[in-house]
Amino acid sequence: MANFQDTYLSGANIDFIEGLYARYLQDPSSVDPSWRDLFENSNGAGRPIFSKTLLEAPLPAAAPPGKNGHGKQAAAAATPVAAAPAAGPSAAALAQDMRLQSRVDQTITAFRLRGHLRATLDPLRRPRAPLEHVADMPMVDEKHFSAQEMEQSVESGNVFPDARVKVSQLLQRLRSTYAGSIGVEFMH
Numbered sequence: 380m381a382n383f384q385d386t387y388l389s390g391a392n393i394d395f396i397e398g399l400y401a402r403y404l405q406d407p408s409s410v411d412p413s414w415r416d417l418f419e420n421s422n423g424a425g426r427p428i429f430s431k432t433l434l435e436a437p438l439p440a441a442a443p444p445g446k447n448g449h450g451k452q453a454a455a456a457a458t459p460v461a462a463a464p465a466a467g468p469s470a471a472a473l474a475q476d477m478r479l480q481s482r483v484d485q486t487i488t489a490f491r492l493r494g495h496l497r498a499t500l501d502p503l504r505r506p507r508a509p510l511e512h513v514a515d516m517p518m519v520d521e522k523h524f525s526a527q528e529m530e531q532s533v534e535s536g537n538v539f540p541d542a543r544v545k546v547s548q549l550l551q552r553l554r555s556t557y558a559g560s561i562g563v564e565f566m567h
Contacts, residue, residue: 400418476531479528479546480534482523482524483533483536483546486553487538487549489519490556491557493519494556495557495558496519498557498558498561499558499560519558521550529545529547532544533545533549
């Protein structure tokens with residue numbers, strides 16, 4: 380499969396694609412059917428390719444026109460596209476969701492790096508020495524998630540075939556995969 384950097388969706392074409400997407404948001408029939416299909420479908424991970432919230436953010440202030448006259452033409456050509464009214468979650472809710480997703484991603488990485496250290500490998504189940512010297516061991520746990528957060532849906536980070544799952548389901552899968560009777564060491 381091609382790397383994102385190798386596709387037409389890379390940074391070199393982003394201005395063109397954003398312009399097409401803005402036109403698509405105003406009138407889907409104004410773009411080529413192939414682009415319309417791309418904008419209507421997801422990128423294969425169950426997420427839209429573009430976030431409407433990001434596109435609705437205010438435009439940055441224009442740079443002052445250059446002395447060679449090019450800035451005046453660019454400023455005249457850059458007319459902002461009116462965004463549809465936001466009907467989604469508030470900025471505070473989005474920030475909270477992003478913080479939760481960040482902690483989930485850190486937890487997935489911690490399980491992949493250190494989950495095998497919590498694996499039950501001793502058939503006699505004797506107590507193990509504490510692993511306080513391992514800095515990220517507290518992340519290999521669910522204690523840093525509240526009961527409310529455990530029921531929220533988050534991106535699964537390819538731990539599940541589904542794009543979004545509850546935090547509690549994700550942690551159960553991580554425990555059974557990396558810290559069960561057979562410890563899997565993913566990152567080494």
